[in-house]
Every structure is written in C-alpha cells, then in structure tokens.
Amino acid sequence: MSPVSSNAPHGQSALRTVQVLGGGNAGSSAHVRSLAEGLVARGVRVTVCAPVEADHAYDFTGVGADHVHVPRSSDPGSVAALRAACADADLVHAHGLHASFRAVLALSGRRTPLVVTWHNRARAEGARAHLLRLLERRVVRTAAVVLGTTSDLVDRARRTGARDARLAAVGLPGRRRPVDREDPDRLRPKTRAELGATGRPLLMAVGSLDRERGYDVLLDAARTWRDLDPVPLVVVAGEGPLRPELQRRIEDEELPVRLVGRREDVPELLAAADLALLTSSWESRSVLAQEALYARVPLVATRVGGVPDLVGDAAELVPYGDAEALADTVVRLLADPERRELLRERGTRQAATWPTEDETVAQVLSVYDELTQPQPLA
Secondary structure (H helix, E strand, O other): OOOOOOOOOOOOOOOEEEEEEOOOOHHHHHHHHHHHHHHHHOOOEEEEEEOHHHHHHHOOHHHOOEEEEOOOOOOOOHHHHHHHHOOOOOEEEEEOHHHHHHHHHHOOOOOOOEEEEEOOOOOOOHHHHHHHHHHHHHHHHHOOEEEEOOHHHHHHHHHHOOOOEEEOOOOOOOOOOOOOOOOHHHOHHHHHHHHOOOOOOEEEEEOOOOHHHOHHHHHHHHHHHOOOOOOOEEEEEOOOOOHHHHHHHHHHHOOOEEEEEOOOOHHHHHHOOOEEEEOOOOOOOOHHHHHHHHOOOOEEEEOOOOHHHHHOOOOEEEOOOOHHHHHHHHHHHHOOHHHHHHHHHHHHHHHOOOOOHHHHHHHHHHHHHHHHOOOOOO
8 A cells, every 4th residue: 555645646546434333323334424525625535434324314425425334233244344335445444432342343454554542431340341451452552543532542542552642623513713702692482482481590411311421310309499580491302212211200399390202403402591411421522512502502511521621611511410419509590590691601712712623624634644655764
C-alpha cells in the first residue's frame, strides 16, 4: 500500500478510507454521516460499511460516500464482507467496540492502518463483561490510534494497552457555530399546549427507555413534584423496552409524567421546556445536554462519565441514583429565575467552546495524514 493524501498532486489517487459501523447507535451513526460528508468535500474517497438499514436512516450515499452492506456482528458473513470492502483501503476507521473488533479480524494479515473511535462505554455484567474486556484489549492493542469522545474513555484505552489514545473532537451533527436559531418563543405556546403543559412548568427528558437512563429515579423524584403548585409536567421523548414498566408506575402512582415516544422534533420540544433533565448512569458527549445548552434551557444532569467536562459550570449536577437530590435541585431551580438565567448565559458560553463539525473533520483528517504519509528516512 502506498500512502496517499487527500491533497494529492495531479495524477495521484485520493485517500481511500473505509468507515465501519456496527448496528450503530444514533450518535455514532450521525457522526459517521457528518464525517463522511466532510471528508468527501475535502476530496477523500469514503466507503461506509454498515447494515443497509443504517444507510436508509442516515443516507451515507446522499453525502457522496459509497455504502457497502455489512451485516450486524452476529452474522457470520460480516467479517468476510468487511474484509472484501477493505481490500483497497488506505485506512480503516471503525466506530464502537463491536465494529472495531470486526475490523481487527477483517484486517488480519494486512498492514492497513486502523483508527478506532470509542463513542461510548460498553456495558455488561458477569461473563459477558469479561468478554468485552478481552475485545477491548485486542482492539486497542491493534489500532494505530484510538480516539475517545471523553477523557475517561481515553484513559480507559490507555490502561487497556493503546499505543496512541487521544481525545476526539466531536461536533454535534447539524450544529454549527454561531448558533443560528429561529426565535423559539413563537413556537413555545403551541408546543406546550400540545404536551399539556399550559400554565405549568415543563420538564423535558430525552432518550431510549432502558435501564441505563435512570428513569426509575426520575419517577421517584416526580412523586415529590406532585406537591408543587402548579404541578410540573415531566415529558420523556424516547422508546424502549421499559415502556410498559414505566407506564404502569406512572398510572399506579398517578405521577405527572408523560411518555411521548420517539420524536423527530426534539429541538422544538426542548426549546419549549423550562428545564431539561438527564438522569443516566453514564454518558459520553450527551446529545441531550448539548441540545439543551444550545437551546438555552437550564439543565439538571447526573455527574457521570463525560458530562462534567462537557457542560462545565453551565448545568446543575447531581449524583446518579439520588432521587432526593434530583427532586430538590429541580424544585430550587423552578423557584429561582435568576439562577435559571445564569445557567442560560453560561450554557451559551459553554456551547461556543465545543468543536464544530468542520473542526471534527480537520482533526480526523490530520490523524489520517499522520498514518498514511511517507515517513522520512532516518
């Protein structure tokens, strides 16, 4: 393989890269789409290897990338399909643990550089947790560079044996500085009326209805808010396996909480809210936290993972699993308009420090150039 650059002189082919996704959560899939668009615009040839449904949802081909259907990791043909797709690549970039492990297997015996981005922390218990640790070790010791979206992911990669682990600059897809937002006040009354929050505070949470989101703690806190006048309404946008359990609790305990399912208008919902709530057991670069600060909505979040580094002093942070602390913080904020305004101002300043999509692409391209440029003779 002869190293090349996206800024190759006339007659030399462009850098050929393969982006590898597994099942692909929403954050990593949106990141790969944004990355592919930026790389293609800079003359890089990009192939995205992902299940066909991911291309339908994120339209990688629509931004100029090629798409190769590679089945999910449970499919025995996935490694063979990926190996064929990477045959002519100058560099392979895999996103997430399972996609990265498949890339390691697919590149076995080849000298193609592998870049890995960890977007989140793989979670499991028992024997599966041991297996995940083995996969992590194999991946980070094979990869030329590991990019972590938070400092603790970078530290984890280094402890696991990474040769080169760095903090990734990851911009929120669809957001560019400066934030150019339509005045949300025009849509607030309509949105609040639709949600049933006219004349009462609206508290907004967003995310899949699974155990890690901490919605059981959120419902515990909501019992306290029933005593307020007016009673705040908690709206949760998202879908998942815990819906029946959560809905049963809401009805049995008569909690002021609505589950509104998966929504495409989350920015509008957040813009209508008085507070945003993030109750997860772990987060990397939380999309909800970023959207809340962009929307100038005060945020109450758990002090976990990458959240403190992401939001700085622009949010109220509470311990994970502490329903009393969550409830008390929300009550205090609802009664303190000056504190809410201070958080809005801090949020605007904090959001201005986050990387843009262009800066994300520039960092990744710099890493690619390091790994594919000819090294000077000693």
